[in-house]
Amino acid sequence: MSPMLAGWRTAVEQTLDEQLAAVANPHLRAAMVYSVEAGGKRLRPLLLLSVVAMYDGVIADALPAAAALEYVHTYSLIHDDLPAMDDDDLRRGKPTNHKQFGEALAILAGDALLTDAFAILSREYPEKGAACVQILAEAAGSNGMVGGQVLDMDGENEQYHLETLKRMHEAKTGALIQAAIAMGGLFVTIPETDQTALADFSAAFGLGFQIKDDINDVTKTTAELGKTADKDVIEHKNTFPELLGLDGAIQALQVEIAKAETALNELTVDAAPLAEILAVLKA
């Protein structure tokens, strides 16, 4: 990671620490801290801050928004791992939240992170708070991430066509990635042509990210992933490798990477931070 992105990540971690310190109940705080500080890549905050930096915005102003985004991402992981959902024991190489704290506290820690994300946005941004909340809530809600999750569950008994699979991933993973880019845009002024290219980038990156995740599930070990491998196959999930074969999925990933690179090349500014983040799909 470049020193610039590493610096942003440190700043995001610090903002997360500060926000979490405000939780009064020690048990609830411990459960929230455990998952937020489990060592994620902070990909969504970094996408948001990249947009802010590329258009000469002030990184410090956008840190609470980046933290709120990471709260929502973390809540989604905690609830996804629950016994009633994916029933996972391992996340980022550690016991999942409910394994560590019990199911009840895991549910509540997720609920608190989701709710507090909106408290942070509205408290820190009296002016642009409503716009920030709207992007995040629509991406995460019934017609975004949660809707995608239901479509994923529905699909455990059904072989989806490619279009449905894409729509599922668009909602389940893509929406929050696109929200990261869009929220960054609230802190700067972006020329109209660049807005289109950024939307193209985030759509391609979001889909590519999920294809990569599907590929990793079948090609990497549990130790490499930090979560249970071959999970999708065991649960008869709809995935790209299952629908297209492993080679087909790798090809589909290349197509999305190429689309994302084309979009970045169309920008009127230096897209180095986004290009660096895009490189995670090539690893």
Added chain:
Amino acid sequence: MSPMLAGWRTAVEQTLDEQLAAVANPHLRAAMVYSVEAGGKRLRPLLLLSVVAMYDGVIADALPAAAALEYVHTYSLIHDDLPAMDDDDLRRGKPTNHKQFGEALAILAGDALLTDAFAILSREYPEKGAACVQILAEAAGSNGMVGGQVLDMDGENEQYHLETLKRMHEAKTGALIQAAIAMGGLFVTIPETDQTALADFSAAFGLGFQIKDDINDVTKTTAELGKTADKDVIEHKNTFPELLGLDGAIQALQVEIAKAETALNELTVDAAPLAEILAVLKA
């Protein structure tokens, strides 16, 4: 119920229907609709609309805020009833959400209602959206409702003192009731003295509401309650009747009702709608 409050309730139901119709996934929508339309009293929306009406605001403007509040209340009931939490089979005389739709969809329906509440507020109120979201998110989040829920869980192995019990209920139930009154205040102009009296009313009403709920748990049947009776006793919950005895709890309820009535008498406007809602504590 007076024709005025009944009319508001009908308008709230209609707004809820409209908002729920926007959920694209039919399974998710069905699970959300099931609990939202299970026939609650719409107490929190009515508190909000009472404040709007008392200070000559426009009811129609405040309906989306009232609906968002009911979304958050409904999410909290769905998650509270989950097997890992209170493990309840019955709510408002019907099977609980997870009994009807399974645990996974119940968790997701709750998550969607909570998230969509903030989407509604930010979309409908570009101006006062941030203030609305802040009141609701802080009341519902880690230092509000969710924090109170954790304190309630913690207390299953511990006998709380009266002050801790009050603090728990203040967070678990009181915060959202106070948020209803405060959100109503965003739609009108309220003289400063009235603001204090309204805050006093909502604190007393919120606490009284929970004492009443505790009393009902031990004095009413499952059929009368529409949810499992004697639940608190079975689960060794900290309650007012357990701490103060039934007579002591009834006295404590009278104290809160008297405080709430005093506060209403101090207002510079006719408090008829709030007085009507307060009467539910006397039933």
